[in-house]
Amino acid sequence: MYEQFKVRAEGVSADVHRFATKDAALNFIIQFLKDEGLAEAPQAHALWADCPFLDGLDRRALGEIAGLKFTVTQELAATARFGISQMQWALADTGTLVQDSSVIQQRLVSSLPTIHLALVPTGGILADMPTLLTRLHPKDSAYIAMITGPSRTADIERVLTIGVHGPERLIIVFCDELGGTN
Amino acid sequence: MSNEFKASIHKAVNNANLTGALGTFSEAYKVNRAKAYEGIDFEELRGRIAELKSYAASHLDRLSEQFARNAEARGATVFRTSDPAKVREYILKVAQENGVKSIVKSKSMATEEIHLNPYLEKAGIAVSETDLGEWIIQLAGQTPSHMVLPAIHMTREEVSDLFSKEVDERLTSDIPRLVKVARERLRPKFLQAEMGISGGNMAVAETGSIVLMTNEGNARLVTSLPKIHVALVGIEKLVANYADVATILKALPRSATAQLLTSYVSIISGPTPNPDGSLKDLHIILMDNRRSEMAADPRFKQALQCIRCASCLNVCPIFRLVGGHVFGKVYTGGIGTILTAWFDELKKTEDIQGLCIQCGNCKEVCPGKIDIPELIMEIRRRLVKDQGLPLLQKAIYSVVNNRHLFHGMLRAASLAGKPFTSGTFIRHLPMFLADLTDGRSLPAIASQPFRDRFKNIKQPKLKEKAAFYAGCLIDFAYPEMGEALVKILNKAGIEVIFPQDQTCCGAPARYSGAYETAAGNAVDNVKALLDEDVQYVVSACPTCTVALDHEFISTFESLGQTEWIPKARELAAKTVDFSTLVKQLVDQGRLSLKDGRKLGTITYHDSCHLKRTLKVSQQPRELLGKAGYEVTEMFECDTCCGMGGSYSMKLPEISGPILKRKLHNITETGAPIVAMDCPGCVMQIRGGLDQDGSAIKVRHTVELLAEQLED
Numbered sequence: 001m002y003e004q005f006k007v008r009a010e011g012v013s014a015d016v017h018r019f020a021t022k023d024a025a026l027n028f029i030i031q032f033l034k035d036e037g038l039a040e041a042p043q044a045h046a047l048w049a050d051c052p053f054l055d056g057l058d059r060r061a062l063g064e065i066a067g068l069k070f071t072v073t074q075e076l077a078a079t080a081r082f083g084i085s086q087m088q089w090a091l092a093d094t095g096t097l098v099q100d101s102s103v104i105q106q107r108l109v110s111s112l113p114t115i116h117l118a119l120v121p122t123g124g125i126l127a128d129m130p131t132l133l134t135r136l137h138p139k140d141s142a143y144i145a146m147i148t149g150p151s152r153t154a155d156i157e158r159v160l161t162i163g164v165h166g167p168e169r170l171i172i173v174f175c176d177e178l179g180g181t182n
Numbered sequence: 183m184s185n186e187f188k189a190s191i192h193k194a195v196n197n198a199n200l201t202g203a204l205g206t207f208s209e210a211y212k213v214n215r216a217k218a219y220e221g222i223d224f225e226e227l228r229g230r231i232a233e234l235k236s237y238a239a240s241h242l243d244r245l246s247e248q249f250a251r252n253a254e255a256r257g258a259t260v261f262r263t264s265d266p267a268k269v270r271e272y273i274l275k276v277a278q279e280n281g282v283k284s285i286v287k288s289k290s291m292a293t294e295e296i297h298l299n300p301y302l303e304k305a306g307i308a309v310s311e312t313d314l315g316e317w318i319i320q321l322a323g324q325t326p327s328h329m330v331l332p333a334i335h336m337t338r339e340e341v342s343d344l345f346s347k348e349v350d351e352r353l354t355s356d357i358p359r360l361v362k363v364a365r366e367r368l369r370p371k372f373l374q375a376e377m378g379i380s381g382g383n384m385a386v387a388e389t390g391s392i393v394l395m396t397n398e399g400n401a402r403l404v405t406s407l408p409k410i411h412v413a414l415v416g417i418e419k420l421v422a423n424y425a426d427v428a429t430i431l432k433a434l435p436r437s438a439t440a441q442l443l444t445s446y447v448s449i450i451s452g453p454t455p456n457p458d459g460s461l462k463d464l465h466i467i468l469m470d471n472r473r474s475e476m477a478a479d480p481r482f483k484q485a486l487q488c489i490r491c492a493s494c495l496n497v498c499p500i501f502r503l504v505g506g507h508v509f510g511k512v513y514t515g516g517i518g519t520i521l522t523a524w525f526d527e528l529k530k531t532e533d534i535q536g537l538c539i540q541c542g543n544c545k546e547v548c549p550g551k552i553d554i555p556e557l558i559m560e561i562r563r564r565l566v567k568d569q570g571l572p573l574l575q576k577a578i579y580s581v582v583n584n585r586h587l588f589h590g591m592l593r594a595a596s597l598a599g600k601p602f603t604s605g606t607f608i609r610h611l612p613m614f615l616a617d618l619t620d621g622r623s624l625p626a627i628a629s630q631p632f633r634d635r636f637k638n639i640k641q642p643k644l645k646e647k648a649a650f651y652a653g654c655l656i657d658f659a660y661p662e663m664g665e666a667l668v669k670i671l672n673k674a675g676i677e678v679i680f681p682q683d684q685t686c687c688g689a690p691a692r693y694s695g696a697y698e699t700a701a702g703n704a705v706d707n708v709k710a711l712l713d714e715d716v717q718y719v720v721s722a723c724p725t726c727t728v729a730l731d732h733e734f735i736s737t738f739e740s741l742g743q744t745e746w747i748p749k750a751r752e753l754a755a756k757t758v759d760f761s762t763l764v765k766q767l768v769d770q771g772r773l774s775l776k777d778g779r780k781l782g783t784i785t786y787h788d789s790c791h792l793k794r795t796l797k798v799s800q801q802p803r804e805l806l807g808k809a810g811y812e813v814t815e816m817f818e819c820d821t822c823c824g825m826g827g828s829y830s831m832k833l834p835e836i837s838g839p840i841l842k843r844k845l846h847n848i849t850e851t852g853a854p855i856v857a858m859d860c861p862g863c864v865m866q867i868r869g870g871l872d873q874d875g876s877a878i879k880v881r882h883t884v885e886l887l888a889e890q891l892e893d
Contacts, residue, residue, distance in 0.1 A: 008442065074407065074457035078373055094443040102454050104406060111402045129428040138389040138424065138451035142256065146447040151399040153361060154439070155315035155331065157338050158207050161361045164314055165368065166399025166446065 001092040001125045002174065008095030009172060012149030013162055018122065018174040022053065025175040029117060030065065032171065033082055036115065038067045042079040047072050049109045051086035053119050053178060072105035074112075083109030083167070086119040087147070089136065090174075093128045094148055097172065098136065101145035110147065116167040118147070121178030183832070187508075187533040194504040195835050199337050204502040207334065211496045214440030215547070222432070224549075230429050232487050232551035238387075238420045239477045239486035245387040245420045246468050252390030253466055256452025264470035266296035273298065273379070273412055274305055276465055280410055282307060282376040286368075288394070288401035289313040290381025291329055291490065292414045292469060294512045295525055298379075309379075310371045312400040314364050321348055327506030327514060329492040330438045335505050368400075378404035382415035383490070384430060385468070388423050391451040392466060395434065395444040402446055409456050410463040417473050418486045430489055433549040437491035472524050481560050485520050487550035492517075494544035494554055499822050499840050500537050509534050516544045516554040523561050528568070535561045536833065539826035539840075540693060542794035556736075562695030563740060571696055579699040585685040585706060589631075592658045596627035607872055621838045622830070622869035625659040632661035636680045639668055644677035648718040648763075649711050649756075653726035654686050655861035663861060666888035667722055670764060673891050674773040676718075683710035687729035690827050692737060701741055704734040708749045711756075719753060722760040722884050724792035724860045725827065730757040732795065759792065760884055761859055765801040768808065774892035779810030781890075785853040786813055787844070787867065788820035789860035802859055802883045809890040811855075816847045825866035841870045848878060855879045857886055 006016045019025040033046055045067040048054070059070055069076060077083065085106050089098040097118050101107050110116045126132050136144060151166030162168050194200060238245055250260040261272050277285070285307055287293065299309045299320070311320040315332035319325065321344045326332030333341070342355040345363050353363060380401055384393040392413050394401040405411050421430065427449070435441040453462035476482050495501045495515030506514035510530065513521040516538060523531045538558045545553055571579065581588050607623040632652050648671055656663045668678045688703030707730070711719050721727045734750040767773040786803055793799045799820070803813050824830060824840030844867065848856045856878060858864060868880035 012442075012445070074373070078369070096443055096447075101448075104455050104457055107402060107406045108457065111399055111406065129431055130425065133425055133428050138256075138386075138391045138449060142450065142452045143454045144449040144451075145402070146443070148443045148445050148447075150445065152397045152445055153314045154397075155313070155318065155333055156336075156341050156357050156360060157203060158210070158331070158334065159338075159357045161358050164361055164365055164398035164400070165312065165372070165403055 001127065002122060004092040005090050005095055005125055008093065009149065010095075012095055014095065014149045014170040014172050016172045016174070018176070020176045022175055022177045025053075025119065025173050026057070028173060029084065032117070033068065036082070038065070038082065040066045044081050045069060045076070045079070046082035046084060047077055047080045047109045047113065048084040049105045051119065053086050053175070072108055074108060077108035077112040080109070080113040082115050082117060083113035084117045084119070085109050088121070088124055089132055090120050090125045091128055091132060092125055096146050096148040098132055099145050100136065100141035101143045102141050107143070107145065110145070111166050113167060114163070115169045115171065116150075117171045117173060119173050119175060119178070122174045122176045123179050183533055183536065190508045191504055191833070191835055194508050195839060200335050200505045201503055201839070203334060203337070204505055208496055208502040211440060215436065215493070218436040218440040218442060227429070227433055228549045228551045231433055231489065231549055234421060234426045234429060235487035235489070235550055236484070238422055239418070239483055241422070242417050242420065242474055242477055245422060246417055248387040249385055249390055249420060249468065252388070253452065254390070256390050257461070258390065258452050258464040258466050260466045260468065262468045262470075264472075264474070266469070266471050269296055269414065269467055269469050270298060270301045272467060274302060276410065276412065277302070277307055277377055278305070280376065280463070282410065284308040284310070284371065284375045285377045285379055286310050286312050286371055286375040286404050286408065287316070287379045288381070288396060288404040289316050289332075290379065290414055291513065292381050292416045293379065294326060295416075295471065296469070298414075310368065310375070312368050312372065312404060313396070314361065314398060317364060317368065318344060321345075325507070325511040328495055329490055329513065329515075329518070335507065372403045372407050375408045377410040377412065378408040379412045379414065380404050382413050382419050383434065384421055384427060385415045385419045385466075386421055386424055386427060389451055391424070391449050393427055394448045394450065395446065397439075397445045399446055402448060405448060405450060407457065409460060410465070412465045412467065414467045414469060417468050417470055418488070434489050434491050437493040437547065437549045476524050482520070482524065482557060484552050485517070485524070485557060487552050488517050489550055491549060493547045493549065497543040497547050499541060499543065499824075500539060500836055503836055503839055504537070508537070516558065517552070520554065520557050520561065528561065528564060531561055532565060532569075535565065537836070539822055539824070539829045541790040541822035541826070543821075546794060559693070559695070560740075562693075563697050566695035566697070571694065575694055575696070579691050579696050582686050582691060583699050583702045585683070588686065592627060592654070593631070596629055607869070621834075621873060622841060622866060623872040624869055625865055627658055628661050630661065632657045632664040633680065633682060635661050635665065636668075639665065641668065641672055641677055644672070644675055646676045647679055647714070647716045648676050648720050649679045649681055649714050649716040651684055651687075651707070651711060651719055651721040651726055651730060652680070653721060653723040653861065655865060656722060660861050660864065660882070663722055663882045663884050666882075666884045667720070667760060669888045670773070670884065670891065671720070674767040679714045679716055681710040681714055683713070685710070687726040688737065689725050689729050689733070692729075692733060693827050697737055697741055700733070700737045701743055704729075704737055704750065705746060708734060708746065708753050711753055712749060716756070718758050718763060719756045720758055720760060720763050722859070722882065723862065724759060724789045724796060725862060727757060727759040728791045728795045730754065759796055759798060759859070761792075761801040761805060762796075762798055764887065765805055768805065775805075775809045775887065775890045776892055779890060781810040782812065783814045783851070783853040784811040784855045784857055785816045785848060785851040786819060787816070787823065787848070787856055787858040787863060789858055789863050790822050792859050793820050802857065805887055806857055806883065809887055811886070814851050814853055816851045818847055823863050823866045825862045827862065830866060841866055845870050845874060845876070849876065853878070855881060855886075857881055857883050859883050
């Protein structure tokens with residue numbers, strides 16, 4: 001299902017990567033941020049929303065990387081270049097990521113910054129929407145968010161243009177070690 | 183037809199930007215939609231959608247109540263009303279009580295329906311649309327021309343002019359740059375607004391959830407950043423179960439924009455925390471505005487199965503010519519005509535209902551399985567019932583309902599037409615009739631109609647008999663088609679009977695909403711055609727075949743003339759179109775076409791009624807292939823030729839360009855002959871090619887096959 005997901009997600013202009021271990025995924029993310037100009041400045045900093053991936057990691061050490069922050073506010077998110085969050089599920093047949101987004105910080109980092117990095121447990125890949133709806137129910141989540149590729153529009157002359165109100169890039173990072181229950 | 187309406191059509195069809203943009207889009211949409219549905223059983227899927235939406239439409243009250251109960255249990259405030267004025271007052275009250283000065287909106291047709299923006303702006307509140315298309319038309323002071331693509335009628339240059347004014351800087355027409363300007367300009371509005379207003383693509387009764395879909399990500403911001411969120415939802419968006427969400431999500435993005443899924447889908451079930459830690463003030467308004475009345479109307483209830491994908495607009499040959507604004511200010515296109523009749527008023531559709539040419543394209547693609555053409559006919563019927571027919575039409579139909587008078591006039595027309603006739607065509611008519619021959623020659627009325635010629639045809643006495651229903655065009659304009667049909671059936675061992683009392687099939691009257699006239703025609707024909715003991719009633723005109731096969735029954739049903747329905751059913755059971763019957767005869771070995779002929783290439787035009795109502799498209803192609811023709815397909819082979827019965831006379835400005843496009847597609851194939859099964863299409867296409875001076879021959883399949891019979 002990973003391969004199907006990758007084809008679908010790339011089909012809607014997302015970047016898809018996969019790593020076996022958390023270490024490898026983390027190294028990729030840090031390197032990516034640096035390559036893309038991470039810095040302690042507006043329009044250059046990164047916000048990382050609280051998530052299981054961070055459990056057991058030394059946040060203080062990570063916090064010493066200039067521009068990488070773990071406090072998420074609307075003001076910081078509005079000027080962030082990068083937002084990082086963990087999504088719980090991925091749908092293979094449409095290339096969609098899914099998250100219980102009841103906590104506002106999860107939405108701030110995935111909607112306001114220019115680039116959204118989404119961590120996903122490889123084991124969270126599901127076949128399709130009907131399967132998802134049996135796993136994630138409104139009684140357990142007041143805000144279910146689904147993301148399929150970056151923000152897009154075709155409202156001017158039907159020309160597809162990426163990046164309107166949401167992120168203009170979506171970087172998906174699968175991590176096998178994150179478990180999951182597909 | 184009002185002059186204002188005629189002027190809006192004139193303006194639209196002469197707007198090259200508009201017709202260019204819509205034309206390109208409709209072509210791309212068809213291909214992309216098919217790709218998006220690859221591997222999906224569309225009939226099965228839309229069957230499920232129709233069922234779940236129809237269930238919801240039957241239980242609107244119960245589901246509204248259930249939704250309200252569940253949403254309130256989760257902390258939302260639900261307001262139910264049938265009155266648009268109350269909706270506006272409620273939203274203003276919430277805004278004023280909370281000191282709201284600015285509002286951001288994500289796309290909502292329901293707010294367009296109740297003209298919410300001007301109302302709030304008058305009260306001194308700044309309202310900003312955030313969907314790019316909606317923002318563009320807001321800046322332009324216009325209304326949406328398409329439910330999904332509100333600014334599809336505008337060019338990048340026009341958008342660049344608008345944005346330049348807004349940001350006070352001369353911008354180029356580079357689209358990515360324009361999109362960036364919108365992002366930068368609207369971002370502070372999102373961050374500052376105290377209230378966000380959204381619509382709802384679905385409202386789930388079981389869980390009290392609303393579902394929002396966007397590509398731009400604006401609905402996520404509208405529902406997350408401001409402290410107050412108001413969602414305005416028409417009650418037709420209700421679905422009973424949470425699992426229904428997956429069913430509609432499978433079809434809506436595929437049908438709307440040929441996407442597998444929109445970039446963002448949010449399922450909101452009660453308030454969540456705001457960025458400052460406070461809890462969202464969530465108001466959900468369930469608006470009726472005549473939807474319950476619609477649900478109680480047995481004919482129109484199915485319109486509530488609409489999921490607002492606008493695919494009926496995207497495949498409509500009329501919409502792609504005139505765009506949305508000709509239809510009105512809110513809902514546009516086929517479904518828009520129906521929604522306007524209900525949510526606004528029936529009288530508002532007086533002109534726009536006439537835009538439908540009844541080609542049936544929309545019905546094929548509707549994911550809610552709505553018979554849009556049939557509902558537009560019903561609007562026509564009710565308008566005629568309420569207001570009567572225009573005087574001229576009334577005069578015409580009183581003639582059509584009197585066979586002797588009608589046929590007498592057609593014979594007289596054969597003589598009266600003489601001065602304008604050259605060969606088999608009328609090329610120019612004087613004065614106000616000139617429109618009829620603008621871009622298309624008309625066939626000369628035959629000097630001897632088929633009904634007279636028939637008496638001179640020598641037929642063998644055969645046991646098996648078929649009644650031939652000629653229809654007006656074959657009878658009075660193209661009798662040679664009737665002769666060809668007799669020749670073919672005789673060859674297969676069938677004797678042809680021509681009941682002389684047959685008359686007009688009633689389609690012209692019916693398509694004008696004159697159901698009483700159509701019913702009169704139906705009674706006359708049922709009597710005439712069932713009078714003889716025959717195995718088949720065969721017609722070589724698909725429109726007539728559809729009348730005999732379906733519409734007599736539905737006309738009687740509409741008028742409650744139940745006493746005629748059993749007879750109409752009896753006739754329907756015997757009715758068959760020419761190509762289907764001949765294909766059967768060939769397959770049974772009763773009819774042979776000359777073997778091994780090489781007759782060169784030919785292209786085939788699918789007539790609307792044959793392809794989409796009678797579901798016949800392969801039979802004529804296979805027969806032509808068997809006869810020795812090599813069928814080469816034209817682009818959009820099954821797109822309407824623009825004839826549409828009297829449509830080409832009522833709206834020549836629309837019919838003309840549709841014909842032109844068809845002629846272009848025919849010519850592009852390089853085939854020297856174009857075949858079709860409908861004498862109406864022959865009249866339209868032959869007339870168009872004649873005025874173009876084209877050498878391409880236009881033939882009815884019946885004529886081509888009659889030439890290739892085995893001796």
